[in-house]
Amino acid sequence: MNDSVTSYAQHPYRTLARKECDTARMAAIARLHGLNAALPSASRVLEIGCGSGGNIIPLAERYPQSTFVGIDAEEAHIAEARRETGLLGITNVEWVCADLRRYNPGRGEWDYVLAHGVYSWVSADVQARLLALCRSALSAEGVALVSFNVLPGWRQRGAVRDIMRVGARLAGGLDGAERLQSALALLKLVGSVRKSASDSYGSYIRESVSRLSASDPSYLIHEFLADYNEPELFADFMQSAAREGLQFLSEAKISMMSADDLGPDVASVLRQLEGDIVAQEQVLDLCRNRAFRETMLCHDGLTLTRGLKAAVFESLTFRTTLRPQGAVEGGQAFTDLVSGRALTVPSGAAADVLAGLAGSGPFGATPGGLLGRIGAAAPQKVSHADVTSALVSLWRAGFVEAVCDGTPASSSAFAKALSIARLQAERALPATSFRHEALPVSAVERELLCAADGSFGRAGSVAAASKATGCALEQADAAYERLAQLGYFCAGSSERGG
Numbered sequence: 404m405n406d407s408v409t410s411y412a413q414h415p416y417r418t419l420a421r422k423e424c425d426t427a428r429m430a431a432i433a434r435l436h437g438l439n440a441a442l443p444s445a446s447r448v449l450e451i452g453c454g455s456g457g458n459i460i461p462l463a464e465r466y467p468q469s470t471f472v473g474i475d476a477e478e479a480h481i482a483e484a485r486r487e488t489g490l491l492g493i494t495n496v497e498w499v500c501a502d503l504r505r506y507n508p509g510r511g512e513w514d515y516v517l518a519h520g521v522y523s524w525v526s527a528d529v530q531a532r533l534l535a536l537c538r539s540a541l542s543a544e545g546v547a548l549v550s551f552n553v554l555p556g557w558r559q560r561g562a563v564r565d566i567m568r569v570g571a572r573l574a575g576g577l578d579g580a581e582r583l584q585s586a587l588a589l590l591k592l593v594g595s596v597r598k599s600a601s602d603s604y605g606s607y608i609r610e611s612v613s614r615l616s617a618s619d620p621s622y623l624i625h626e627f628l629a630d631y632n633e634p635e636l637f638a639d640f641m642q643s644a645a646r647e648g649l650q651f652l653s654e655a656k657i658s659m660m661s662a663d664d665l666g667p668d669v670a671s672v673l674r675q676l677e678g679d680i681v682a683q684e685q686v687l688d689l690c691r692n693r694a695f696r697e698t699m700l701c702h703d704g705l706t707l708t709r710g711l712k713a714a715v716f717e718s719l720t721f722r723t724t725l726r727p728q729g730a731v732e733g734g735q736a737f738t739d740l741v742s743g744r745a746l747t748v749p750s751g752a753a754a755d756v757l758a759g760l761a762g763s764g765p766f767g768a769t770p771g772g773l774l775g776r777i778g779a780a781a782p783q784k785v786s787h788a789d790v791t792s793a794l795v796s797l798w799r800a801g802f803v804e805a806v807c808d809g810t811p812a813s814s815s816a817f818a819k820a821l822s823i824a825r826l827q828a829e830r831a832l833p834a835t836s837f838r839h840e841a842l843p844v845s846a847v848e849r850e851l852l853c854a855a856d857g858s859f860g861r862a863g864s865v866a867a868a869s870k871a872t873g874c875a876l877e878q879a880d881a882a883y884e885r886l887a888q889l890g891y892f893c894a895g896s897s898e899r900g901g
């Protein structure tokens with residue numbers, strides 16, 4: 404593509420599953436807004452700027468009857484994606500090496516169009532073409548997801564980028580790793596001379612140093628040293644989208660659309676902007692100092708339901724990664740399996756709903772199923788209305804996610820992981836779950852994933868992983884349980900001692 408030091412040919416980008424791009428989540432959000440979004444298991448999905456394919460390969464594996472196309476201008480990325488699907492025997496993805504400006508996907512043929520990590524990092528003409536491509540590719544009620552960097556959050560990060568770009572130049576030459584080192588060294592130097600506690604610039608730089616030092620080098624190179632990285636206001640992005648015939652459907656991270664934690668003054672401003680969702684969202688970005696968006700778009704002629712469709716709600720599946728830790732004063736303690744974050748939920752419908760969903764396992768339950776589960780545990784406590792309203796609030800707040808057609812099915816008797824997850828585990832990379840999340844895994848979790856091809860029972864896998872890593876059996880069993888709860892296994896996942 405280009406021969407600059409930040410080119411993808413020199414520094415391939417490692418593409419992993421993006422939770423927000425899970426078509427099961429996108430379908431649920433779209434349906435709740437009144438669209439008749441295609442079932443993920445019978446859909447056509449186009450990913451523009453697919454990199455090495457790590458985002459759509461797990462989707463293609465989960466939905467073998469659906470069709471996927473990934474396009475990317477970088478030959479090395481497409482070659483890697485082709486190698487992976489060849490190795491895994493996945494045949495429902497086509498890989499195309501092309502510049503998106505010259506790519507014709509077929510008008511109106513795509514139920515989902517994904518463009519993650521592309522828009523802010525290409526020139527204005529490519530941006531316009533990307534949006535036009537989304538519009539022309541989308542089926543009548545299709546949904547696109549475009550991610551991009553936004554202001555004002557990126558204003559501050561821009562200072563970090565400025566320092567790092569100067570630092571990279573100081574290194575001279577074309578070696579990307581050396582330039583990145585020099586970039587981080589200059590950032591550290593700037594942070595170290597601005598030590599006063601009241602110096603917000605210095606604090607931000609120092610905080611950035613510690614955050615970025617732990618980041619993937621390919622991300623740092625393409626985010627902070629790239630020639631193009633043009634954040635913009637959300638409202639400006641939406642103007643460009645509207646010019647191409649697209650409207651705002653929703654943010655993929657639903658909790659970012661809630662103003663509940665921002666107090667009555669913000670709520671009052673948002674009320675004045677009732678009916679203008681773009682203006683409301685823009686105000687929220689300013690209040691939150693937001694830096695990144697994963698925005699869902701659809702055709703501009705469609706009528707959307709902003710109040711959420713109740714009938715649709717009943718048909719979706721809800722799930723959570725929060726797990727109960729027991730009663731505490733005034734409520735129930737929960738811990739998030741992914742982040743480790745602890746929280747206390749006051750006793751009442753919300754705590755009951757979370758506990759009920761946690762008990763439903765990694766793939767959750769429908770509202771009806773959940774009601775039955777809570778009712779069986781405490782018949783006097785439940786009312787359908789309370790459960791529904793708690794579920795809606797928890798979903799809006801991001802404690803619960805909604806999916807459509809997202810529960811994996813398998814005919815194998817024993818736990819089976821995605822084959823791409825087993826490959827990733829073998830290579831000590833973050834591994835992808837059936838919940839479309841790529842998380843780092845420990846040595847013992849890697850052993851367990853590698854063995855999860857559907858032919859081993861829990862006890863056998865645990866014993867083998869314990870032996871291979873030298874960890875205690877109980878520790879290996881706890882790792883198995885964690886993987887199961889995070890949705891790494893389908894079928895046999897609750898099987899004990901097989």
Ligand SMILES: C[S@@+](CC[C@H](N)C(=O)[O-])C[C@H]1O[C@@H](n2cnc3c(N)ncnc32)[C@H](O)[C@@H]1O
Nearest residue numbers: 416418452453454475476477502503519520521
């Ligand atoms: C930062 S990577 C993101 C990859 C992946 N979507 C992800 O989120 O991990 C951006 C990708 O967009 C591709 N790209 C950039 N400009 C492009 C263009 N004009 N046409 C097609 N692909 C392009 C790059 O080659 C690269 O693989």
